[in-house]
Amino acid sequence: MKAVVTGASGFVGRELVPLLAGAGAELLLVGRDPDALAGLFPGIAACGYEALAQRGASFDLLVHLAVVNNDADAPPETFFAVNVEHMLNVARAAQRAGIGRFVNISSVHALDERNVTPYAQSKREAARRLAGMEGIGARTVYLPAVYGERWSGSLSFLNRLPRSLAHPVFRVLAALKPTVHMRRLAAFLLEPAPGGEDEIILSDGQEQNLVYRVVRRAVDLAFVFAVAVLLGWAMLLIWGLIRAGSPGPGIFAQERVGRHGALFTCYKFRTMKQGTVQAGTHEVSGDAITPVGRFLRRTKLDELPQIWNLLRNEMSLVGPRPCLPVQRELVEARRRLGVLRLKPGITGLAQIEGIDMSDPERLARRDAHYGALLSLLLDLRIMAATALGRGRGDRTAGQAP
Structure with missing residues (x-):
């Protein structure tokens, strides 16, 4: 050289x-x-x-x-x-x-x-x-x-x-x-x-930083405890409203791609009509979303059942949003850019910036940026932005940005 x-x-x-x-x-x-x-x-x-x-x-x-x-x-x-x-x-x-x-x-x-x-x-x-x-x-x-x-x-x-x-x-x-x-x-x-x-x-990175890993896990578990204790009654109410509003279960379980490419079952409140095709949200018609589901997606309350995934350490509060196994272009882009080493999250940097799964390459690049810039202050900023209404999830097909 x-x-x-x-x-x-x-x-x-x-x-x-x-x-x-x-x-x-x-x-x-x-x-x-x-x-x-x-x-x-x-x-x-x-x-x-x-x-x-x-x-x-x-x-x-x-x-x-x-x-x-x-x-x-x-x-x-x-x-x-x-x-x-x-x-x-x-x-x-x-x-x-x-x-x-x-x-x-x-x-x-x-x-x-x-x-x-x-x-x-x-x-x-x-x-x-x-x-x-x-x-x-x-x-x-x-x-x-x-x-x-x-x-x-x-x-x-x-x-x-x-x-x-x-x-x-x-x-x-x-x-x-x-x-x-x-x-x-x-x-x-x-x-x-x-x-x-x-x-x-x-x-x-933060993989070898014990301080980061301990604090991040403690925050995840504190969130699980807070939701279970303070919003347990609301989750039961939401479950009942979903059941009453459209045929089908209240909880939607779906296989997602997790850390290192391992598959896991992700839990959410059902926001779409029963029988909706298993595909990325951007590929699904907006007509598939139920009236109750529209409210849940707008407020991100549909994500609350994922406290079970947090408890099982399959997800974290902040990280790249887990995709479906059939979204092969996104999975491959994330694999190429090293994103799959990260634990998926309920919200993430790309989400608060309005980047969704309809643009796999751009999303994977921003996820890679998040992985390189991992820090507690960045995670806190993402959580605060999400709480203030940013990062409301993927748009359905035909929905305006």
Whole structure:
């Protein structure tokens, strides 16, 4: 591996360069002050941007770290000049050098369209412009809070704590917001030529974070207890209204695709007429929904019987909505993007954003984003949005968005 790295003098570069060099990569560091780079990384070649096209001619990869960060006190014009125009100039120089891979590093802040800071807007524009370039394999990689041997930014206070205390505190903080160790970015970059999406989110995930898993499970069980105690009478009333309103059972049991692709039985209050075809909601006529079912779907009360699935640990309050086995396109897209490693949920990020199963690829991509950004604060935001009326389920065929 022969890699060019721009902007190596920042925190990410200082952590990343030793990892790449330690893995045997031949590096060329590019910046406005080559002498300063040579002083930071003795023994590693360095040059200015004007020499990139010539010096980088035999290299395989360019990692673009040069950026005006979101904490910089600079006018919007500076953010766009550096984060967009300078990045494009570097990409063009990489094209002239014949470098086949170009990886633009960004922050997950740029993925949030509600974030209108100059940093986020400039990085979104940079990713859009880069995606339109031809003749180079370009990707934007989005990172949450990064750390390595040390922490930076809002986590830098951890550097002043004893290691025996810093790591437990970090685990608690990492449960609240997503993080990524620099080793994960280095491993991604060292892959020969990874295929897949143009936009990648790298994170540690929460699978190994005991704090996240314990709190999430405790919240699920607390919800089960609260619904059973406070709304048990309402569930009986709903069951009776369904039975009285149309022929058929009050509870609807349906096989769904769960974690790791395992099938499980999902329980809901019946909202459609008995004998309705087993298909995705978007494929079913709105006439199939009963009058009582229409109210239940609008208020999401039809989901209450899923407390049984929560109790059995087959589902969680928040996660990708479980689909039917016959929805093969969605199942395959979720498998390809790693979504099936996640526990399904009663509500999810895609649902509160109005993305339903009528667009399998888009839904699977957003589910994958949720999986990469897992955190207690994100789960809380999704639950709050759902409680305020967003994420009311899939639209039926012919129903307006």
